[in-house]
Amino acid sequence: MLKFLKQVGDYTKEAVQAARYIGQGLSVTFDHMQRRPVTVQYPYEKLIPSERFRGRIHFEFDKCISCEVCVRVCPINLPVVDWEFNTEMKKKQLKHYSIDFGVCIFCGNCVEFCPTNCLSMTEEYELSVYDRHELNYDNVALGRLPYKVTNDPMVTPLRELAYLPKGMIDPHDLPADARRSGLRPEEILEQMEK
Amino acid sequence: MNSGIDVQEIFVRSLVDLGLPPGAAKAIWMPLPMLLMIIGATVGVLVTVWLERKISAAAQQRIGPEYIGPLGVLAPVADGLKLIFKEDVVPARSDPFLFTLGPVIVVIPVFLSYMIVPFGQNLVVTNVGMGVFLWIALSSVAPIGLLMSGYASNNKYSLLGGLRAAAQSISYEIPLALSVLAIAMMSNSLSTVDIVNQQSGYGVLGWNVWRQPVGFIIFWIAALAECERIPFDLPEAEEELVAGYQTEYSGMKFALFYLGAYVNLVLSALLVAVLYLGGWEFPIPLDIVANWLGVSEANPIFQIVTASLGITMTLLKAYFLVFLAILMRWTVPRVRIDQLLDLGWKFLLPISLVNLLLTAGLKLAFPAAFGG
Numbered sequence: 013m014l015k016f017l018k019q020v021g022d023y024t025k026e027a028v029q030a031a032r033y034i035g036q037g038l039s040v041t042f043d044h045m046q047r048r049p050v051t052v053q054y055p056y057e058k059l060i061p062s063e064r065f066r067g068r069i070h071f072e073f074d075k076c077i078s079c080e081v082c083v084r085v086c087p088i089n090l091p092v093v094d095w096e097f098n099t100e101m102k103k104k105q106l107k108h109y110s111i112d113f114g115v116c117i118f119c120g121n122c123v124e125f126c127p128t129n130c131l132s133m134t135e136e137y138e139l140s141v142y143d144r145h146e147l148n149y150d151n152v153a154l155g156r157l158p159y160k161v162t163n164d165p166m167v168t169p170l171r172e173l174a175y176l177p178k179g180m181i182d183p184h185d186l187p188a189d190a191r192r193s194g195l196r197p198e199e200i201l202e203q204m205e206k
Numbered sequence: 207m208n209s210g211i212d213v214q215e216i217f218v219r220s221l222v223d224l225g226l227p228p229g230a231a232k233a234i235w236m237p238l239p240m241l242l243m244i245i246g247a248t249v250g251v252l253v254t255v256w257l258e259r260k261i262s263a264a265a266q267q268r269i270g271p272e273y274i275g276p277l278g279v280l281a282p283v284a285d286g287l288k289l290i291f292k293e294d295v296v297p298a299r300s301d302p303f304l305f306t307l308g309p310v311i312v313v314i315p316v317f318l319s320y321m322i323v324p325f326g327q328n329l330v331v332t333n334v335g336m337g338v339f340l341w342i343a344l345s346s347v348a349p350i351g352l353l354m355s356g357y358a359s360n361n362k363y364s365l366l367g368g369l370r371a372a373a374q375s376i377s378y379e380i381p382l383a384l385s386v387l388a389i390a391m392m393s394n395s396l397s398t399v400d401i402v403n404q405q406s407g408y409g410v411l412g413w414n415v416w417r418q419p420v421g422f423i424i425f426w427i428a429a430l431a432e433c434e435r436i437p438f439d440l441p442e443a444e445e446e447l448v449a450g451y452q453t454e455y456s457g458m459k460f461a462l463f464y465l466g467a468y469v470n471l472v473l474s475a476l477l478v479a480v481l482y483l484g485g486w487e488f489p490i491p492l493d494i495v496a497n498w499l500g501v502s503e504a505n506p507i508f509q510i511v512t513a514s515l516g517i518t519m520t521l522l523k524a525y526f527l528v529f530l531a532i533l534m535r536w537t538v539p540r541v542r543i544d545q546l547l548d549l550g551w552k553f554l555l556p557i558s559l560v561n562l563l564l565t566a567g568l569k570l571a572f573p574a575a576f577g578g
Contacts, residue, residue: 034537038533041536044265044266047267048267049264049269050267050268051267
């Protein structure tokens, strides 16, 4: 009899414990309801990509010396460099250059190793097309100036979390000149020089 | 006891005054509350779907539907329209007759159950003498439809979902019925109107939650399981069964399942409000308020205010419970099938039996407080 009563007691204790845990969980969920949504309403609002964002690659045709370093450092030898040796100039003359962004993994090795800095990363990330071959950018497409979120009159640019003032979480209704938390790179350099 | 406004009587009497025979007047009246109830239930579903999406969004720090109408209120309407225009696919080598009959059998009893939901002393489609029993009987028809559609779909996921739905409904029907039995014992009646009347007179303090706290919890858990809401949504567990018995359905047939699920949720919430939270009763007894304001209870304006307040209170209580169910959805994980059956048979069933016995004992010991 005593054993049975003990079992009943233990069972009740477990049930109460379970109910308390569920109550705790419910209070956490309830608490989330009064937090501000973190939504970025995409076509109308966009986050400003960070300085080291690796987006579409920009290419400057006239700077290129056709050394093909970009091809060698690329994990899949992706850039296509079409050049011809010009006997009069005794120089390699670039005819076409292309990168297929449907295959590119945006690792940035080509940009890192380019001896003449003719390759650079942009902040463009909207690379959706109807046909995958449209992503094969030739030197004209690669040379187009990147599009900037902050210059688009249709878009409300929002700062990313790391670029907000200290203690702020919400990028909405932020004054344009609000400083981000911490020192800026140029200030760190200044301090190092001292 | 003040009976409040009786719309039926007024309507019939005014038609008789116009020169119609009383029988014809009654026949004209009869379809009106039914139509109103069906429209009310459908609008209730639209509201619930919208609330579900908005509350879910808030719980996940999102915004939810925003551009479809003000605050996205037309999102459920858009959902419904889309489902109406979708192609109605019947899978190959299925049983087309059972496949079509399944969703119909699931939906009809749920809508029929709205007959017994009272919004006021006379604001109920029919005051059946065994109202709650009728609801329990009707709600046990639904698993037949679920099993039917799961079996007819010619799909293993559907079959598993249908079997699970049947198992779940059968095991949770019993604790549900037992906790309703305790209520019926206390109010000496199965009629929903009588159950609410038995709770009236003392405001919040008279509600059945205080006399039946265990029964309330059992009933709510069992009702959630009957509605196949998370944490008991095993029949349509998308991670394991795609969508359970709904897998092969599209278009209007799927819409029927969808509608049925939400109507059932609202219905369960309404019944919890009626059985345990005092139905249309205001937290403060209204005759006291009437005395305090110096208004006669027979005052027509007071009666209209009371009636509309009654409807509002019932809906408020029901939607509070719907809110709780949605909150629960984002809090608790789904239980396993063995845990589900364990909870039903080994926990809820004995506890509801003990609850019933205790209620019987208390009724004998304190007939004044427990409806002797």
